[in-house]
Amino acid sequence: MSGFPGSSPGGVYDCGVEKHEGETARDGPGRRAWREILPAFDRRVWLLLAAMLVFRFGQGLYFPFSTIYFHNIVGIPLSLIGVGLGTLAATSVASGLISGPLSDRYGRKPLVLLALLGNATTFLAFAFVGGFWGYLAICVLAGLAGASMFDAARNATVADVTPERVRARAYGLVRVGGNVGWALGPLAAGAIAASAGASPGAYRAMFVGASALTLVVLCAMALALGESLPGRVKGRSGAPRALRAPGLRAAFADGPFLVLLGVGFLLYYVFTQDWQALPVYSKNFLGLTDAQVGYFLAGNGLAVVLLQLPVSALLDGRSKVAALGAGAALFAASSATLLLADGFWGVLLAFAGFFTLGEMILEVAGASLAAELAPEARRGTYLALFGCCFGASYGLSPVVAGALLDARLPAAIWTAQLAAAALAALGLWRLSVVRRRRRARGEGAEPG
Numbered sequence: 001m002s003g004f005p006g007s008s009p010g011g012v013y014d015c016g017v018e019k020h021e022g023e024t025a026r027d028g029p030g031r032r033a034w035r036e037i038l039p040a041f042d043r044r045v046w047l048l049l050a051a052m053l054v055f056r057f058g059q060g061l062y063f064p065f066s067t068i069y070f071h072n073i074v075g076i077p078l079s080l081i082g083v084g085l086g087t088l089a090a091t092s093v094a095s096g097l098i099s100g101p102l103s104d105r106y107g108r109k110p111l112v113l114l115a116l117l118g119n120a121t122t123f124l125a126f127a128f129v130g131g132f133w134g135y136l137a138i139c140v141l142a143g144l145a146g147a148s149m150f151d152a153a154r155n156a157t158v159a160d161v162t163p164e165r166v167r168a169r170a171y172g173l174v175r176v177g178g179n180v181g182w183a184l185g186p187l188a189a190g191a192i193a194a195s196a197g198a199s200p201g202a203y204r205a206m207f208v209g210a211s212a213l214t215l216v217v218l219c220a221m222a223l224a225l226g227e228s229l230p231g232r233v234k235g236r237s238g239a240p241r242a243l244r245a246p247g248l249r250a251a252f253a254d255g256p257f258l259v260l261l262g263v264g265f266l267l268y269y270v271f272t273q274d275w276q277a278l279p280v281y282s283k284n285f286l287g288l289t290d291a292q293v294g295y296f297l298a299g300n301g302l303a304v305v306l307l308q309l310p311v312s313a314l315l316d317g318r319s320k321v322a323a324l325g326a327g328a329a330l331f332a333a334s335s336a337t338l339l340l341a342d343g344f345w346g347v348l349l350a351f352a353g354f355f356t357l358g359e360m361i362l363e364v365a366g367a368s369l370a371a372e373l374a375p376e377a378r379r380g381t382y383l384a385l386f387g388c389c390f391g392a393s394y395g396l397s398p399v400v401a402g403a404l405l406d407a408r409l410p411a412a413i414w415t416a417q418l419a420a421a422a423l424a425a426l427g428l429w430r431l432s433v434v435r436r437r438r439r440a441r442g443e444g445a446e447p448g
Contacts, residue, residue, distance in 0.1 A: 038173065041161075041166075041170055041173065044157060044225060045158060047221075047225060048154060048157065048158065049173055049174050049177035050220075051177075051220060052154075052181065053177040053178065053181040054213055054220075055119075055213065055214060056178040056181035056185065057181030057182070057188075057213060058181075058210035058213030058214050059210060060186045060189060060301075061185050062123055062126070062210040064189060064293065064294070064297050065190075065193060065279070066126070066207075067081055067280050068280060068283065069200075070084075071280070073200050074130070075131075076131070076132050078402040079402045080132050080402075081398070082399040083136070084132070084136050085276065085398035086395040086396065086398060087139045087143065088139035088140070088142050088143040088146075089392060089395025089396075089398075090143065090395050091139075091142075092143035092144075092147070092149075092388075092390075092391035093388045093391040093392050094143070095143060095145065095149050095391075096387050096388035097384070097388065099111050099148070099152050099380075100247070100248075100380045100381035100385060101248065101384075102380075103153050103156055103229070103381075104377065104381055107228075108154075108156050108157045108160070108229055108380065109226075109227050111152070112153045112154065112221055113221060114145055115145055115146060115149035115150035116150060116214055116218040116221060117145065117218060118142065118145025119142070119145075119147065119214045120212075122138050122141050122146060123210040123211035124208060125138045127203075127204040127208050148387055148391050151390075152387045153380070155367050155383045155387070158171055159367075159371040159379055160230060160379065161228050166316055167371060168316045168320075168364050168368045169312045169313055171312065171363070171367055172311065172312025173308075173309065175304060175308050175363055176304065176305055176308050176309060179304035180305055182300070182301040182304075183301025184298070184301070186293075187295070187298040190291050190293060190295070190297075191294065192205070193294075194289065194291045194294075230377075247378045247381040248381065248385075251374075251378060251381055254373065256438070257370070259427055260373065260386065260431060261385065261386065261388075261389055262427050263427040263428055264389030264390075265392055266393075266420045266427070267324070267327060267328060267358075267366075267420070267424050268362070268389045268390045269393040269397045269417070270331045270358075270397075271362065272393050272394040272398070273393075273397035273401050273413065273417065277397075277398070277405065278347070278351060280405060282347055284405075286341075286342065288343075288344055288347070292344050296347050296348045296351050296352055297351075299356075300355070300356045303353075303357075304356060304359070304360055307356075307357070308360050311357075311364070312364050315365055315368070319432075320365040320368050320369040320372070321369070321431055321435070322428075322432075323365040324361065324365050325425055325429075326361055327357075327358040327359075327365065328358070328424040330354045330357045330358030331355065331358040331420075331421045332417075335350075335417035335418045336418065337349055338350045370385075401413050
């Protein structure tokens with residue numbers, strides 16, 4: 001596919017795959033299958049794909065080795081690193097509560113730019129941390145204006161410009177861009193750390209590089225990203241309807257959405273804990289090298305690049321509740337494998353295999369289901385609240401993991417994850433029951 005596909009008069013690209021049905025004479029079955037997986041999208045989806053590639057590469061230089069750096073070099077205990085990450089998570093939840101309604105009022109683009117500026121600032125500041133209190137202060141800033149705000153505005157943009165029938169594929173496409181960067185970032189970070197002998201200067205250089213790359217994305221978004229906020233409908237007071245409605249209160253009164261938030265918290269507990277605890281566990285308990293840590297982290301990103309689009313295509317038009325149930329089962333399989341693993345290959349199977357498949361489903365089906373449940377005027381609020389599941393779980397899971405690793409009880413980490421996956425499956429069953437009852441009462445047909 002060359003260039004961007006054409007847009008409709010309304011500015012949103014025609015994402016219907018049926019438009020290609022008459023183009024079979026010159027197209028082989030391979031090309032038709034590819035068009036089925038990857039239909040035409042609004043150009044903002046493609047822009048976000050490119051932005052995510054660069055942005056996640058920068059994050060990949062920082063996050064995988066940040067805990068190793070702050071613990072092994074700066075000297076902050078793992079339990080206090082968990083406190084810092086918990087503080088970051090708490091402030092990111094507060095950011096999500098604010099940024100969702102703000103994006104519904106002022107638009108998605110201003111929130112994207114503010115979040116990128118916050119990320120660039122904090123990556124740079126982390127390079128000069130000398131102790132726990134400086135680390136804690138920067139964690140607060142990173143939570144308030146950082147990834148939570150960026151992801152909420154980004155997900156709302158994708159939902160704004162894609163119809164529901166292909167939304168999972170749009171989310172999947174953007175994730176592929178992000179995971180190309182995420183695969184290359186840890187791989188480069190692992191190679192840099194290994195070649196430099198894990199020196200403090202090497203780690204700091206990676207953090208500064210992450211800041212610089214985020215600034216590149218900020219400039220690109222400022223110049224090229226168009227606003228996607230749907231047109232506001234004026235009420236009698238002249239205020240946009242989305243502002244006059246009690247957005248947060250209405251969202252928290254939405255029963256099925258509340259169940260989804262509980263499920264999201266449990267699944268993201270597993271997701272966030274593995275990303276934070278597994279590199280340290282693998283290096284300090286299993287004896288893996290920095291390069292091997294980089295390999296299994298990169299394997300995650302590479303698997304997403306290869307499989308995310310086909311998985312997303314399978315999810316479109318199917319039950320997102322059932323898809324999340326499959327994701328919970330895959331997370332459970334990953335945790336069970338880590339209970340038994342004693343070397344690199346077991347960790348690779350658990351993380352780049354089971355965990356990655358579960359992650360691909362969670363990140364696409366979760367956001368798609370949140371967008372399905374959201375009224376258009378509160379789409380940003382619903383997606384930001386669903387993003388808070390990540391922040392809230394990120395606040396708890398590193399604290400638990402840090403305490404258990406300090407106590408040299410890593411098996412308890414994976415056992416707790418098995419329990420979280422089981423509870424999530426129970427919640428999904430409940431959500432399915434509630435939605436079936438609503439359909440039976442004629443409260444509107446709800447997909448999946």
